[in-house]
Structures are given as C-alpha cells and as structure tokens.
Amino acid sequence: MTAFAFRPMLADDLPTIKRWLEAPHVREWWHDPAEQFELVSGDLGDPEMAQFMVAADGREFAYLQCYKLGAKDSGFGPQPQGTRGLDQFIGEASMVGRGHGSAFVRAFADRLLADGTPRVVTDPDPANRRAIRAYEKAGFRRDRLVKTPDGTALLMIRDP
Template sequence: MLFQNGKLKVRKLTEQDKYLLAKWLSNPSVLEFYEGRDNPFDVDKVNEVFYASEEDEVKCIVEFEDNEIGYIQFYQLDDEMKKEYGYFDETIYGTDQFIGEVEYWNKGLGTLLVTSMVEYLVEHKQADRVVMDPQTRNTRALKCYEKCGFKRIRILPKHELHEGEYRDCWLIEYKN
C-alpha cells in the first residue's frame, strides 16, 4: 500500500486490476472526461496503455472501505514538461485520476483522494508544486480541485485531443 487516509487507501496497480480498468474505461460516464467516449478500453488496450508503457508514472488503484473505486497516477515533471508549463528548478509532480465506480461520485471522495495525494507528494516526494491540466469544461473536477487548494494558473489552448477535437485545458497548481 502506498498510503492510507482513514477509509481511503491507495495501492500500486497489480496485474489483476486490468479487469477493473477495462470495466471503468468502457463506461461512457467515466469516459466523458477521461480518454473520451469514442475511445473505450478493452483488456488488450488496458494492457497496452497501463502495463506495457515505459513511462515514469506510478499507477495506483484507489480503495474506499476496501472497495476498489478508482484510479490515480502521479509522475515527476521532466524538464521539457516544466518548460511547457513555465516552471524551472522546482520539484513538480503531476497527477491524473478518476473515480470509476459512479455510485461513489458526489460523496467527497475525489476531494479526499486529491488532498491525500497532494499530502503524500509534499511529505514523501518533497514536491514544491503539484499540477494538473483538466479540460476547461470539466467544472465538477475543477470545483473539487479548487476545494483541495489548487489555483487556476492559465489556459492551455487546444491542449488535449478528446472525442475528435482539441480541447482547452486549465493548468492548475497546488503550491506548497
């Protein structure tokens, strides 16, 4: 287990989790803001994207009351990404997350998850800042992140290809 905050646990992804990811990432409600409804995942695609990639993300499953409910990943920004976002020498981490079990939406668990992850990154990874780049139209997520102490920094125009269209995103940050 990576960390626990009360009934919330975050643990590293295991091989068995591919079935959960395929379930969540084939749900149109989840895909509306994460990957796109035109981009559903089956187990083969989950294997390719989450297990075969060489990227430096730490990929995790989120549990609440011992039920697997979602996914979160974090990664340290490399120099190229720092430059793109306008940062320099600091230690900066990014995160991406979703609650895959929709019956757990609107219960404060996203706020608990993001707050707990920020605390983990600041305390254990010495993060100076934590950044995310949600789509500007994802108002529910933005409200959650702002409750967690994130501030909107600037618009990233046409930053993410989503459902066949390049979408504007917000660069948001939590500054330690």
C-alpha cells in the same frame, strides 16, 4: 472520516481499469476507452509514472496516476524541479458526487508535499466543472489555460 488507501496498480488490475474506462461517466472526460486503456496499460512498469488503485474504507473505486513532469510533454511550461502531475478518475459510478474525489486527491497531494515535492499540478478539461471544483476543494488553484497534447486544459497548481 473516510480512510483512503493507495495501492500500486498491478497487471491483475487491468480488467478493472478497462471496465472503468468504458463506464459512461469516465468516458465523458477520458474519451476513447480503447485508446486510454492502451496508454494506461502501456505505462505499467514505467519508472516515471506511478499508478495507483484507490480504495475508500477497503473498497477500490478509483484510479490515480502520478508522473514526473519531464516524463511526458505536458505543455505546462517551466515548473519547479521535482514537480509531479496527477490524473485520476472515479471508476465506480456509485462513488461519484459524494466528495471522495476531492478528499483522496487532497490526501495524495498532502503526502507528496509532506515528502518534499515542491508542487503538484493537474490539467482538467476547462469544461469539466465537477473536476475543477473537486481540485479546488483539494487545495489546487486555477493557474491558466495551457495547450497539451490532448488539447486545451486548465492548469491547476498546489504548492506546499
């Protein structure tokens, strides 16, 4: 079984994040790499946004951000106090399509829920079937379509 590690992202990781955001498989769903890089780098040090580099068996391959729901205008509607939102991408193309996304999201959400987080949510693009399937494999259920600042998204929920 693959062991996943979640290391807090540092400023030294920004060149890696930039390279990953420019990769075609990430750009397909995260869109403009320059705009996304500005957002991701701008969140460094924000106490409402926890950012992680994800490693599988010691090799960093993905980015994950976890935020308090009130921290940004999510458009998700009322949620239990303390709900956390997740966004992530696999940066290393060789790691896509191998089950790592659902596995590390499950591991991270399991940890949040075990520590008392009442709910974890995510909001993939409704056309991103691969992400939706990965979140379902990680224990999330489809809730409803929501309007977010980035457009229409599928709200997916994981409760304890």
